Amino acid sequence: MTTPTRTAPTHTLRRVGLYAILVALALVFLIPLVWMVITSLKTYDGAQRIPPDWLPDPISGYGYQQILTNTANPVLRWFLNSMLAATLHSVLVLVTASMAAYALARMRFRGRGVSFALIVGTLFIPPTSLIIPNFLIVDSLNWIDTLAVVVVPGAASAFGVFFLRQFFLSLPKELEEAAVLDGANQWQIFYRVVLPLSKPALATLAVLSFLTNWNDFLWPIFVLFSPEKLTLPPGLGLLQGSYVTDYPVIMAGAVLASVPVLILFVLAQRHIIQGVSRSGLKG
Amino acid sequence: MADVIEVGAARGDAPPPAASAARRGAKSANRVGRATPYLFLTPYLVLFTVFGLLPIVLGLYLSVHQWDFQLPNRPFVGLDNYKELFSSDSAVFGDWWQSVRATAIFTVVSVPLLVVVPLGLALLLNRSFPGRTFFRAVYFAPYVLGVAVIGLLWRFLLDANLGLVNRLLGVVGLPADTPWVTDVPWAWISLVGVTVWWTSGFNAVIYLAGLQDIAPELYEAAKVDGASAWERFRHVTLPGLRPVLLFVMTTTVLASANVFGQSFLITQGAPGTETRTVVWYIVEQGLRNNDAGRAAAMSIVFALMLAVVSLANFRLFRYRED
Numbered sequence: 001m002t003t004p005t006r007t008a009p010t011h012t013l014r015r016v017g018l019y020a021i022l023v024a025l026a027l028v029f030l031i032p033l034v035w036m037v038i039t040s041l042k043t044y045d046g047a048q049r050i051p052p053d054w055l056p057d058p059i060s061g062y063g064y065q066q067i068l069t070n071t072a073n074p075v076l077r078w079f080l081n082s083m084l085a086a087t088l089h090s091v092l093v094l095v096t097a098s099m100a101a102y103a104l105a106r107m108r109f110r111g112r113g114v115s116f117a118l119i120v121g122t123l124f125i126p127p128t129s130l131i132i133p134n135f136l137i138v139d140s141l142n143w144i145d146t147l148a149v150v151v152v153p154g155a156a157s158a159f160g161v162f163f164l165r166q167f168f169l170s171l172p173k174e175l176e177e178a179a180v181l182d183g184a185n186q187w188q189i190f191y192r193v194v195l196p197l198s199k200p201a202l203a204t205l206a207v208l209s210f211l212t213n214w215n216d217f218l219w220p221i222f223v224l225f226s227p228e229k230l231t232l233p234p235g236l237g238l239l240q241g242s243y244v245t246d247y248p249v250i251m252a253g254a255v256l257a258s259v260p261v262l263i264l265f266v267l268a269q270r271h272i273i274q275g276v277s278r279s280g281l282k283g
Numbered sequence: 284m285a286d287v288i289e290v291g292a293a294r295g296d297a298p299p300p301a302a303s304a305a306r307r308g309a310k311s312a313n314r315v316g317r318a319t320p321y322l323f324l325t326p327y328l329v330l331f332t333v334f335g336l337l338p339i340v341l342g343l344y345l346s347v348h349q350w351d352f353q354l355p356n357r358p359f360v361g362l363d364n365y366k367e368l369f370s371s372d373s374a375v376f377g378d379w380w381q382s383v384r385a386t387a388i389f390t391v392v393s394v395p396l397l398v399v400v401p402l403g404l405a406l407l408l409n410r411s412f413p414g415r416t417f418f419r420a421v422y423f424a425p426y427v428l429g430v431a432v433i434g435l436l437w438r439f440l441l442d443a444n445l446g447l448v449n450r451l452l453g454v455v456g457l458p459a460d461t462p463w464v465t466d467v468p469w470a471w472i473s474l475v476g477v478t479v480w481w482t483s484g485f486n487a488v489i490y491l492a493g494l495q496d497i498a499p500e501l502y503e504a505a506k507v508d509g510a511s512a513w514e515r516f517r518h519v520t521l522p523g524l525r526p527v528l529l530f531v532m533t534t535t536v537l538a539s540a541n542v543f544g545q546s547f548l549i550t551q552g553a554p555g556t557e558t559r560t561v562v563w564y565i566v567e568q569g570l571r572n573n574d575a576g577r578a579a580a581m582s583i584v585f586a587l588m589l590a591v592v593s594l595a596n597f598r599l600f601r602y603r604e605d
Contacts, residue, residue, distance in 0.1 A: 021407065022414070026421045029480065033424070035447050036436050051450045051459075092330075100327035109320035115328070122335050126589055128541045128562045129582040132569040133338035133345060156334035161327060186319045215429025217544050218562070222570045233431035237548070240435055247439050254432045265427045269420055272427070276485060277492030 036258070040064065040251040047247045063252030066243075073242060075253055077228055078235035082214055083260070085150045085231055090209035092151065094202060097160030102190050104161065105168035106176070119158045127157075131219065138223060149223045150231055154213060160205050163278070167201040168194065204275035207268045214261055232257045345579035352573040364580035375568070375577060381556060382564035383588075385546070389560065390539040393475045397535045398528070400479055401486035406520075408487065409494045419491070423484035430481075434548025437477045438464060441549065470550040470558050477545055482538070486531050493527030494520070529600045533593055540589055561585050 039047055040063045041056040067075040103109070104116055134153055143149040171194065179189045195202070217233040224230050230238065236253050243249045265272060346364055350357045367373035408419050425433065440447045441463035453459030463473045497520065505515045521528075543562040546552060552559040559567075565585065569578025 015412070018407075018412065019414075022418050025404070025407075026418060029421055029425055029484070032436060032440055032447075032480070035440065039439070048445065050444050051453060052445055052447065096327040096330060099323045103320045103323035107320040107323070109317075112320070115324065118336065119331065122331075122339075124590075124593075125339065126537060126541055126586055128543070128565075129586040130335075130338040130342060131566055132575050132578045132582055133341035134334060135570060136341060136345070136575065137333065137337060152330065153334040156330040158331075158335070186316070186323075190323075211427060215427075215431070217429060217431045217434075218566070222566060233429050236431045236435055240438070240548070245442070245445065247445065250435055251439065254435050257432050258428050261427045261429075262424070265420070265424065269416075273419070273423065273488050276488045 033258070036251050036254055039247050040255045042248045044246055044248060060248070063248030066249040067239070067252050067256065072227070073235070073239055074228055075235060075239070075256060078230050078232045079256060081147070081229065082231040085147060086210045086213040088151045089154060089213040090206045092155045093160045093209040094206055096155060097205065098164055098195065098198070098202065099190070101161045101164035101168055102194060105165045107186070119161055123158045123162065128218070131222070135222065144223055145225050145229050150213070150216070150220050154216070154219070160209065163205055163275070164198070164201060167198055171197055200271070200274075203268065204271040207264060207271050208275050210264065211261055211272070342579045342582060345575050346583055348576045350574070350576035350579070352575060360576070364577050365584065367577070368581065368584055378556065378564060379581065382559050382561045385558050386540055386542065386561040388471060389474055389542050390536060392471060393478050393539045394532070394535050396475065396479050397482060397486060397539070398531055401483045401531070402490050404483060404487040405490035405494055409491060419488070423488060425481045426485045430544030431548065433477065433481050434544050437473070438549045441473050464550050465553045467554060467557060470553060473549060474542070474545050474558065477549060478539070478542070486535065489531055490524065490527060493524050497523035525600065529597070532600070533596055536592055536596060537589060540592070
């Protein structure tokens, strides 16, 4: 762009080439998702044709009707469970992580170094290696097959504390000092000054926590059993088990699980991308 | 966790920021209560202790016991659970090492692609042109979907008869009957390919942030010196990206080694149990076969293996720096 010596035709040619590559790649990323939607609108017979039809013929609500009416697979219930679990989970993460991060960023107290070192230390332990003992712990709390088991344990993750502490450290101290002069106590400073200033970081953490929880698969398939207690990911596994190659139904379930996070992604794209890129710079 | 607060309060010497407190006068001593930091920390510390620290201790404890969920007796067995993993006549030896092999294959094949492909995407996106944000979003989009969704989706897309992949291959005149999910090496290609499709956008976004941190002056200077595009990439971009590369390498190795959902849902371990991964085998041993002791020992051996790999990774990059 800043090379006036380059002739216009070369420039245009390069642009066209660039867009050709960009579009080709976009198709690679998007076609599978489009195919998911197309298949969800086929009939059973329509999806069994070899080779497969490019478009649904006829367009059918069969898949969606199956997942919404078959009581053996209460997909709507799973959807609500997932919504509730992911929402409660991100609230829990926001409340606990922001308070802890504020103390670690701004207060001096005994044990601060040790607590921070311990919290950071667990970032290096693969969470999957703690699944067996964590199963025993939630079992002894009688949490198996309850909502709490998919809401609470994940909130112990060190990421939120780490992420918010970093953000709080970057805030100018002057505003908090001014609040102190106005007679505010620590809680008021935190609640009235720091949190409002941290809205972007809090939004990022809320969205990332929601996504993580909504998508979690490994943990819920072992701690949730009753069909009416499942969240969507283990529910989709069940759906695959009972419908096997009845792809319109399975794809309708997959669409239902994708739509909320794709909407969230479109609305909060900036927050998600920023959260991800900041996590990289920290490393 | 109430005792933590009391301990802090009883010690009574949590130092308030001395200099500023003096400046603000006596009033602030009341405001920064001694218990305050602990009150702020407690909710998180309760969660962290119960679900972050306790499992580490409990895992170590389990690993030296024969611990069956169904049996009342859970005798201490010393290091037997560990020894079994390394003695070829034990019941778990074959399956355990098969799962290690599966995980190693997946990691070794997927990591280079997950480091290089996203870098390519990031370089492509790291210039200003109309639609940049749109394309970045499209490349990132698969990542916001969970493994359950992409697993089901690709199981279907890779179906030998009804799947879109073979259909498209047929259209361009290639063999259209590849058993993508039921036979090797196809199963490996599928698992790696799906993972690259699913997570490349994530690494690309991390690279993009790193690329934007490289000072444009460096590129200008290199251009003035007559460096070609490749030379600028080799001598400006790559060195500038080193910390980000290290981060991407380390996190990607860990993510790949922890692979579970893809093989659980797409190949379902096929053929046989050849694509069953370590994480899958551990949870199956511990939670399906009720053998928490052995599973805990496997978890610890696995965590140590990953630690060694991460350290090696670190050393490699550190050496290059010197």
